[in-house]
Amino acid sequence: MLPRFWRKIKYRYDIVGSVCETCNTKYYPPRNFCPICRRRSSIKEEMFEGKGKVLSYTVVHDTPEEYKLEKPYIIALIELDNGPVITSQVVCSENEIRTGMRVKKAFRKYFEDGEDGIIYYGTKFVPDED
Amino acid sequence: MKAGVVAYGTYIPRFRIRAEEIARVWGENPENIRSGLGVFQKSIPDIDEDTATISVEAAREAIERSGIDPERIGAIFVGSESHPYAVKPTATIVGDALGCGNFFHAADFEFACKAGTAGIQTCLGMVKSRMIEFGLAIGADTSQSAPGDPLEYSASAGGAAFIIGDKPIAEIESTLSFTSDTPDFWRREGQPYPSHGGRFTGTPAYFRHVISAARKIMEENGYKAEDFDYAVFHQPNGKFPVRAARMLGFRKEQIEQGLVVRMVGNTYSGSSILGFSAVLDIAKPGEKVLLVSFGSGAGSDAFIFNITDRIESYPRKPAVWDKINQGVHVDYSTYLKLRKKIKMK
Numbered sequence: 001m002l003p004r005f006w007r008k009i010k011y012r013y014d015i016v017g018s019v020c021e022t023c024n025t026k027y028y029p030p031r032n033f034c035p036i037c038r039r040r041s042s043i044k045e046e047m048f049e050g051k052g053k054v055l056s057y058t059v060v061h062d063t064p065e066e067y068k069l070e071k072p073y074i075i076a077l078i079e080l081d082n083g084p085v086i087t088s089q090v091v092c093s094e095n096e097i098r099t100g101m102r103v104k105k106a107f108r109k110y111f112e113d114g115e116d117g118i119i120y121y122g123t124k125f126v127p128d129e130d
Numbered sequence: 131m132k133a134g135v136v137a138y139g140t141y142i143p144r145f146r147i148r149a150e151e152i153a154r155v156w157g158e159n160p161e162n163i164r165s166g167l168g169v170f171q172k173s174i175p176d177i178d179e180d181t182a183t184i185s186v187e188a189a190r191e192a193i194e195r196s197g198i199d200p201e202r203i204g205a206i207f208v209g210s211e212s213h214p215y216a217v218k219p220t221a222t223i224v225g226d227a228l229g230c231g232n233f234f235h236a237a238d239f240e241f242a243c244k245a246g247t248a249g250i251q252t253c254l255g256m257v258k259s260r261m262i263e264f265g266l267a268i269g270a271d272t273s274q275s276a277p278g279d280p281l282e283y284s285a286s287a288g289g290a291a292f293i294i295g296d297k298p299i300a301e302i303e304s305t306l307s308f309t310s311d312t313p314d315f316w317r318r319e320g321q322p323y324p325s326h327g328g329r330f331t332g333t334p335a336y337f338r339h340v341i342s343a344a345r346k347i348m349e350e351n352g353y354k355a356e357d358f359d360y361a362v363f364h365q366p367n368g369k370f371p372v373r374a375a376r377m378l379g380f381r382k383e384q385i386e387q388g389l390v391v392r393m394v395g396n397t398y399s400g401s402s403i404l405g406f407s408a409v410l411d412i413a414k415p416g417e418k419v420l421l422v423s424f425g426s427g428a429g430s431d432a433f434i435f436n437i438t439d440r441i442e443s444y445p446r447k448p449a450v451w452d453k454i455n456q457g458v459h460v461d462y463s464t465y466l467k468l469r470k471k472i473k474m475k
């Protein structure tokens with residue numbers, strides 16, 4: 001758990017994904033191989049824009065123990081501006097979320113490994129509409 | 131070498147609770163709280179927010195607005211009394227989240243509510259001595275208070291981040307500190323909530339330190355109260371900064387813009403610098419600002435800032451007051467849940 005998360009800090013703390021320079025397909029989470037171009041794939045790391053819109057979402061009521069305080073929470077498919085479609089939590093209420101909603105990245109806690117364990121941080125999304 | 135604030139950013143969590151709602155639960159007269167404490171509502175962090183997340187959000191705003199490459203930031207200091215870890219610096223999390231690379235100096239500061247301004251002074255020293263090109267100083271807190279304690283009306287959450295360097299939007303003309311061993315407010319290791327000396331917190335603590343630091347910096351630089359366009363004092367409640375301003379000869383108009391405590395509460399390490407950020411939001415070239423922080427224990431850091439022409443091209447929207455005036459009000463039980471004050475198994 002700990003080493004696995006630690007290795008991915010860069011990609012969780014911000015939206016660092018990858019792009020295949022051969023076919024220009026963008027990937028998040030990053031891949032080191034493009035399934036379209038296969039042997040011709042040329043992968044480069046890229047920081048994607050932290051803004052986008054909700055394509056679809058689901059409200060999660062049946063949560064694992066460590067997310068009990070956040071119940072219900074929302075998981076959405078988000079199309080990043082000039083970027084790929086990614087899956088992320090959107091921090092807002094059930095009444096607010098809707099398809100097409102503009103969202104932006106936010107640095108938040110994912111979960112805590114008990115009272116004496118490590119705190120896991122990463123990128124979530126919040127509404128970006130005034 | 132002229133140095134000072136080259137960029138600033140702020141973050142205030144989304145939730146608010148009104149003083150009336152807290153007073154309702156504890157059987158207090160809400161009017162007494164509003165008029166006695168001068169705090170009408172306060173901010174509350176979300177369940178997945180803490181000092182590290184607030185620090186990152188505030189710093190990202192400063193970086194985005196200034197366009198400074200994070201790898202050019204040579205030092206990060208996070209001042210807070212609510213660091214997520216007792217051992218493991220918040221500054222390490224902030225540095226990685228901002229993409230500062232690995233070659234930067236980092237440390238967490240603690241000095242009650244003035245740990246953020248202590249970071250600004252340290253960055254200034256490092257910039258002026260050319261140890262670093264840019265330094266990042268953050269003051270952020272998600273302060274806890276015991277249920278039913280008077281502090282519950284004011285202890286709130288938020289933060290501000292400042293990038294210090296040359297070519298500033300607000301040049302630091304002068305800074306000094308006034309420090310003494312004063313037991314006005316403390317928290318022992320392992321205790322969840324702080325203790326305070328009740329009425330002792332006023333005269334020997336807040337007023338002695340704030341007034342002494344303010345008088346000294348004005349005297350040393352040959353300024354009087356009327357030479358400043360704005361003054362910002364640490365804001366543990368809505369009363370103390372107003373009285374301190376009056377004692378020093380400042381008018382209401384000089385402090386109003388930076389007096390954010392009534393609507394956001396005491397953001398501790400974020401308090402005076404959030405007020406200062408609200409002033410930067412509207413400040414014009416040539417204006418002069420006095421900032422005096424206060425941290426229990428106790429000490430005050432005083433600064434004289436001169437606003438430069440560069441502020442006109444610095445993006446300043448959304449402003450601090452825009453962020454304060456947004457927000458979703460919650461009831462006391464939601465507040466208890468958000469602050470994890472309900473004991474669960």
Ligand SMILES: [Zn+2]
Nearest residue numbers: 020023034037
């Ligand atoms: Zn490809």
